[in-house]
Amino acid sequence: MTNEIELKLRLPSNCVARVQRSPLLKSLSISPSVTQNLYTVYYDTSNFDLRGNDVAFRLRRSGRRWVQSIKGGGSVAAGLHQRYEWETPVPKPQPDFTKISDPSLIRLFDNADLREQMRPLFITECKRRLRTLRLSGGGEAELCLDQGRIVVGDASMPFCEIELELKSGSPLPLFQLALDLLHTTPLRLENVSKAERGYALAGIKPLPLKATSVQLVAEMSVNEAFKAIAWNCLGHLHSNEAGMLHVGDIEFLHQMRVALRRLRSALNVFSKAFSRAAFAPMAQELRWLAGQFGPARDWDVFVTETLADILPHFSDHPGILPLQKKCEQIRRRHNDEARNAVESAHYTELMLKLGAWLSADSWVAPSDLMGLDNRAGVDGPGGSGGLGGSVKEFAGTLLAHRHRQLKKYNRKLAKLSPAELHEVRILAKKQRYAGEFFAGFYPPKKVKAYIKSLAKLQDILGVMNDTAIIEQLLSEVPGTGDERGEYEAVGIIRGWVASKALTKKLELTNAWVDFDKSNSFW
Template identity: 25%
Template sequence: MGRRFSETERKYEAGHGQGSVRPDLDGLAARTRDLDPVRLDALYHDTPRLTLAAHRVTLRRRTGGDDEGWHLKLPAGGFGAGAAANADTRTEVHAPLGRPGGGPPDELRTEIAALVRGRPLEPVVRLRTTRRRVLLLDAAGRTLAEIAYDEVVAEPGGAAWAEIEVELGHGAPRLLDAVEERLLAAGARRSGSGSKLARALGARLVPAPRGPDPVRTAGETATAYLHAQYTAILDLDPAVRRTEEDAVHRMRVATRRARSALKSFRAELDRAATAPLGAELKWLAAALGAERDREVLAERLARRLAEIPRPEGAGTAGTAGTAAQEAARRRLTAATGGTATAGPPHTAGAPPELDDARYFALLDALEALLAHPPYTPRATAPAPRAAEATVRRDHTRLRHAVEAALALPPGDTRDTALHEARKDAKRARYSGEAAETVLGPRAAAHTGRMKSVQQLLGEHQDAVMCRTAVAAVRTAALAAGEDPAPYDAIIDRERRTAADTEAALPDLWRSADHPL
């Protein structure tokens, strides 16, 4: 991956001509230093639809100066952040120049794959900049901030303008305010464009749609929540591709939340439009979940193996008890793809489906739905009343599922029913989250209660899945003549865990069974 760091800067407009704005910098730092002028030549790349620029992302190949190379600038608040969110700070990713005329390097394409979606990246604007810099230094010679006076010419078109960039170095954030005060006093003003590229594109740039704010109607409650999940998927996509810890899990949760919202708000969103999208979200969640499920099972098995008490006197590697445990560890590790071992958490790799045209088509479909929501007549209802009705409906669904499961005798049928109740608990939790925008603390409290139920049912399901997986491995081990004791110990432990959760569920449900 490319070299990543944060950049905090502010931009100002000035009249054309380098001498138009040169503020007094006395007292802002121990001393200042003027650097020799440099000429920068930056070729900006984007899709034909200017998708990157619409999401406040810039990708350029720049020569000249002391940081030649490919530069990718990303909004610090994520692709879905508003224009004012974290306006001064961006994430930069740098990569080497490569050969002239070559396209963007793969390590930068990875960062923006969810935005580009297989579309070609092509040059859209060339900016030639003459830059004169002044450094604000502390007594030790460290750069507190850098002020760049830029004369810019855009091609095609030949538009020219002057601007000033103030980039924070080792200085405190308040230094930016102090420099701004001097610049404004000297006649500069805050730039109306977030980047040089945005200014060069002008009317060609159409910002990406944002979620509704404020939320007034039932339909907007649904689309605001869906927009949050859509942008979460976009933001997590590069982290999944970089195989960051827990990124796959969080992206899977965002996918499930989006699918759940389509179900919960089926009265506000036309089902004919949302049903195909729900099926594709189910596919993506399954693709993300396959590796994650193996990871969770492997970590649980590693814990269970470590909990098995050694027989009396089993202090050396040659004892029968230790040998049986090691044989079980090897067999269980093999069964979970080589990850059921003690140590730091295993990080799931990026599913190959993320490079599939089907995944990109799903993102396109979500984007299209948010741009033109398929609202039904009921979508115009006031948001608070409709949100409360949705939460109550999902809660009632969960109540029926929990009560039906608890009415069954212990066994496989009840296990299946509790697993279905867990799905309903997620749905109730997610509709509560969506309602928080308009119902506030009441909905947040409900979400917390549903989360507790979901977690307890999740522990039950994990115990059932682990017990089932170990039983299958035990059968093979027994056929190979191995000692079944370690497997029996894990199975017994998981059976007791499942029983404990079932015993705890009635009391927990009584405390949670009061929607809003």
């Protein structure tokens, strides 16, 4: 078994020759370019049992040689694919289950029904141009320039991509090389494997994915915990990217926005352990992306939830439907702008820079590495949550500090202005994300109860904040001569939203009591 680490990049097919002639790649090459014709058959059952177990099973022919490969587990973030891979030569083009040696895979394929039901599902035909590169820092990578197609029955899908497979060293030079190539070639990160594209062509549509729990252990340093959380957030972002671009479900954009908020929250949390200035440039770049996602998501919620609730009650009103149509046009425009942002060179460069930044540990000062800098205590210099302590101590100090901040609003909750209630909502959201990041250190039941109370607060305060957001959205709607009663329709919407906000204000007191009773779990 090997842990395959590779950076995948998509490129237009008319750029293949340009990449082949690249002076940069020629200067890094330590082997001549070799061309291979690859024919690969992917197997699964009619119920996609292997996919359901996060396993890809394939047979590949190169020349006269057949190789059986099984891939599973791992992660994808910023184009960096990390998966476990088992490869073994086989004498003929059919699965040989006797070649499987990994215990977990033996258990999976020991099922006679599964083996009997496995059939070729799709194939890939590919011309591969391969060379070995010496990377900066002394590591090596195998560059594969693949051009071909995925075939399922009568349907096919072309692909043209670069795979930079790390053979030794750090992933950092992979991102640096991709950034250099981006200056001359319109590359994009490829976060979807050929196998997943084959399944999509076979009719398996991707589903929006929520965040997965972060796997932290108490022995981790604060720095290691930050990187684990940041990569988890990036994986959440990119697991929804293809669906956001190509599938009509608005939940993909929602999950990308949540992932981005989680990542920005992680930067905020750990800027207390490291130099805030070291985090500032990346935080600024992510603010740009948030500005692209925010309006699209706000319009999605307004049109598909708020207006959808109002419409049945005022279906005969002459102004509601014309206004709804205008709002739908604006919603689609903002969604197009969000997709254009994700497809832009700016986004690709940002994600590559983020991958490089996370691989370089450039935010860690020499004094941090020596364990001498204890700035991380959120209660002030010398606090117990710094780099000199464990990540669990850091988490406990941070969660306790933010919990106290929330508690300060207890007695004056009823007197807070809308702007102040919005600040409470932001603080509750940050505390919720932090609680979810560090949940693995604490008793699950206590964490769940606390997070649930925060989520309830956040939802109620969010509805109350909708009044201000919807007022801003309505200002974007172009006016007419009001011959269709649209001004009155706007008034109906304002009244509806204000009424819901008042109802939620009554619920806020009870939700706050529940939060106040919830026990801290740290």
